[in-house]
Amino acid sequence: MRPRRSVLYMPGANERALEKAKSLPADALILDLEDAVAPDAKAEARERVAAAAASKEYGHREVTIRVNGPGTAWHADDLRAAAEAGPDAVVVPKVDSAATVREVERALEAAGAPDHTAIWAMVETPRAMLDARAVAAASERLTVLVMGTNDLAKELHAEHVPGRAPLLTGLSLALLGARDAGKAILDGVYNDVKDLAGFEAECVQARQFGFDGKTLIHPGQVAPCNEVFAPSDAQIAHARKVIDAFELATREGRGVVTVDGRMIENLHVEDARRILALAEAIAGR
Ligand SMILES: CC(C)(COP(=O)(O)OP(=O)(O)OC[C@H]1O[C@@H](n2cnc3c(N)ncnc32)[C@H](O)[C@@H]1OP(=O)(O)O)[C@@H](O)C(=O)NCCC(=O)NCCSC(=O)C[C@H](O)C(=O)O
Ligand SMILES: [Mg+2]
Secondary structure, three states, X not given: OOOOOEEEEEEOOOHHHHHHHHHOOOOEEEEEOOOOOOHHHHHHHHHHHHHHHHHOOOOOOEEEEEOOOOOOXXXXXXXXXXXXXXXXEEEEOOOOOHHHHHHHHHHHHHOOOOOOOEEEEEEOOHHHHHOHHHHHOOOOOEEEEEEOHHHHHHHHOOOOOXXXXXXXXXXXHHHHHHHHOOOEEEEOOOOOOOOHHHHHXXXXXXXXXXXXXXXXXXXXXXXXXXXXXXXXXXXXXXXXXXXXXXXXXXXXXXXXEEEOOEEEOHHHHHHHHHHHHHHHHHHOO
16 A cells, blocks of 8 residues: 655756755655656656656655656657656656557566556547546556546647546546556646635545545645545544444354444445554654
């Protein structure tokens, strides 16, 4: 169980942000070479990001590198540099087919990427929503899907509105694909870094949908995001109660029981165990 409540992007060319990330309570970092880096700064950012990822100075935080997308002039060089740096994962934008995942996997292996370097695939196009399951299941190296809700909204000609009605179908399709393939999935970013109330509402919505965490763009979003995606004290207490009550029922030869007036079966116990495992992993940080 690896907590991925808060996953912070930072521009690969921004030395100050790369330094600051060492002290932020984010579960994971995405050192970005794609959208947040201007074309003229790509080569320098690539060196900076590779050195940061290889430095092992980020403690418990998962360190990932977002490369430029397949078909761009920088993609192959980015993959080679990432493979040599050996981050926890390479984040690949605009993945819309299983074939792309396999090409990335081959390129990483040809460049000598260590086994521990996973692939995180960004799903951010209509095609990716429709083929999310195939993308998620394309490789064992692929462990996480990452929503790209800005690109998705752009492709759909959709507006960013509170509640995200225009994106809900895409979010659901991506979740279905990820979970069917047994993979983790992260929600997209919230662009208005000053609107903390709107941000928190979107975190709660993502948690209710089933996302493991949310991608972020500003340090001020990390703490509230961690709070929303961590099991609350009440959830932890309830999970323990469910497990205890079900174990007692099982010893008495019953397969179903009620806790606080609600029916509990084996599947609820599995969920309770998942909640406790996540809480323990967070407490171990
Ligand atoms: C959004 C920002 C441009 C805001 O920048 P700024 O106004 O300069 O922020 P602050 O002055 O409030 O910064 C305060 C301090 O925090 C540091 N900082 C800021 N952002 C980060 C960060 N992301 N990681 C680490 N540290 C950060 C500043 O350096 C200040 O430090 P100090 O001077 O020591 O006090 C900016 O936050 C930013 O650039 N964010 C990241 C943008 C980014 O990475 N975008 C690409 C990913 S999102 C995406 O691509 C979407 C996806 O593909 C999709 O389709 O949806
Ligand atoms: Mg994008």
